[in-house]
Amino acid sequence: MARSASSADAQVLLFDELPATQAEQAYRILLEDIVTLRLDPGEVLAEDALRERLGLGRTPIREALQRLASEDLVVVLPRRGVIVSQINVADLTEIYEVRSKLEGLAARLAAERFGDGELPPEVAADLALIPEVTDFVALVAVDRRLHKVVHRLARNRYLFDNLDWYLNLSIRLVLAAARRLPSAPVEEMAETMADFHDLYAAIVAHDGDRAEAIASRHAGFSEGMLRRTA
Numbered sequence: 001m002a003r004s005a006s007s008a009d010a011q012v013l014l015f016d017e018l019p020a021t022q023a024e025q026a027y028r029i030l031l032e033d034i035v036t037l038r039l040d041p042g043e044v045l046a047e048d049a050l051r052e053r054l055g056l057g058r059t060p061i062r063e064a065l066q067r068l069a070s071e072d073l074v075v076v077l078p079r080r081g082v083i084v085s086q087i088n089v090a091d092l093t094e095i096y097e098v099r100s101k102l103e104g105l106a107a108r109l110a111a112e113r114f115g116d117g118e119l120p121p122e123v124a125a126d127l128a129l130i131p132e133v134t135d136f137v138a139l140v141a142v143d144r145r146l147h148k149v150v151h152r153l154a155r156n157r158y159l160f161d162n163l164d165w166y167l168n169l170s171i172r173l174v175l176a177a178a179r180r181l182p183s184a185p186v187e188e189m190a191e192t193m194a195d196f197h198d199l200y201a202a203i204v205a206h207d208g209d210r211a212e213a214i215a216s217r218h219a220g221f222s223e224g225m226l227r228r229t230a
Helices: 022-035 047-054 058-070 089-113 121-132 136-153 157-180 186-193 195-204 208-229
Strands: 074-077 081-084
Touching: 022 047, 022 058, 022 157, 047 058, 058 074, 089 136, 089 157, 089 195, 089 208, 121 136, 121 186, 121 195, 136 157, 136 186, 136 195, 186 195, 186 208, 195 208
Parallel strands: none
Antiparallel strands: 074 081
């Protein structure tokens, strides 16, 4: 199924391919639009408009909206319908308290469980992209992909699912903060992402302590940027 024009340019950030089921398709398209702020906080999601735009039926769209509601990305209001959840900077501390610990745990497990093979080829490609990217959203996309590889290397699906949720919440906060700045901090973000070189070196060396420390510290960049714009 082809994406609508409004969501096609969002796929660089979250998903490159749509999954097989219609409910998952609807979920991922809406997730991308919410996280990338293509759907503004407080925007009403009318079911009929979504059906026309996505070319999907009522049931998969309702399933997608229920899933997004469980992840605090939309709010179901009696007699008013479904709206995109507001961005609450007050949630910042609680999100990063948890995320920094989980990122550290994932990095430690990745280092402990990494075999004697090589890192996935996309790691080197994305590391090489960091100094070349000049668009903030595209840089955030690279950051997300590099995080997701670490999460996969941890080989714990419960940890992976939880980190995916926290990462999506964090990206939404970061992009909202970037909107409030005179210019997006591309150079600062790229400099911080240099951490990934050391992080992956620690994983390959099976140095769990160092991998955990780097990953936990790196997660704090987004929090610091958000606090400057709060």
